[in-house]
C-alpha cells in the first residue's frame with residue numbers, strides 16, 4: 469500500500485457536511501424539486517499549451533468545495549490561471565454552484581471519492597460506490613464527467629486500482645498545508661519547490677491556503693511557469709485507468725537516469 473500524508477482534512481470535511489452547516493454558510497438549499505435547474509455550463513475550449521515546450525506546473529486543490537473556494541476561484545480568474553479540483557461528492561452536493569463555476573471558468577473537476585474514506589479498507593464494491601456516486605454528483609450539476617481521480621491520503625493498492633477504473637493522480641509537491649495552516653509557509657513552499665512537470669497538492673478547505681494562492685501564482689509566474697490543469701499537463705499522453713501518476717516526468721530526467729555507457733567514467737569497466 470502506498471500511504472501518503474496529504475488530505476487529513478477529510479475528517480473535518482465530513483464533520484462539516486454531516487452538521488449541515490453549509491446551508492447556513494450562504495448556499496441556497498432547494499426546498500422542493502420544482503425549481504428549474506440552471507442549464508449545464510459549457511466549458512471554454514481547451515488551451516493549446518505544450519508542456520514539452522513551456523515550463524508547466526499544476527496546482528491541485530482537494531477536499532472541497534468549501535466556504536473558501538469561491539474566493540479561490542476569484543483569485544484564479546483574476547490571474548488567468550486554471551487549476552484542478554479533486555472534490556468530494558458530498559461537498560459537490562453542498563456547493564453545486566461553485567462546481568458549475570469551476571467548469572465555466574476552465575478548471576478541471578476531478579473525483580476525490582464521496583466521503584474521503586481510505587479506499588484500501590473498503591471492498592471493491594465499496595470503492596466503486598465511492599467513485600460512482602461522485603461521478604454522478606459532478607455530472608448532475610455540470611454535465612461534465614471527471615476523467616481523473618485521486619485516492620484520499622494517497623492510499624491505494626492493486627484492488628483499489630482495479631476498482632476505481634480511472635487514472636489515479638497523486639502529487640509530487642506536498643505543501644502540507646493541512647498540517648501547518650500557515651500563510652507564509654504555504655507561500656514559500658508553493659513558489660520555491662515546484663520544478664517543471666510537478667503536481668502541487670493544496671486543500672481549498674483551509675483559509676490560509678486560499679490566502680496564499682495570489683502570491684504563489686505571482687511567484688510561479690515570475691519563475692517562468694505556466695499553470696495548467698492536470699489533463700493539460702499530460703496532453704498527448706494516454707493515461708491508463710488504475711495507473712498512478714505523480715507528475716509529468718521530464719524526458720531529460722529519464723535520459724539522465726539511464727545507466728551510463730560502458731567505458732565512460734561512471735559506467736562499468738570496458739573490456
Ligand SMILES: [Zn+2]
Nearest residue numbers: 475530531620
Ligand atoms: Zn483529501
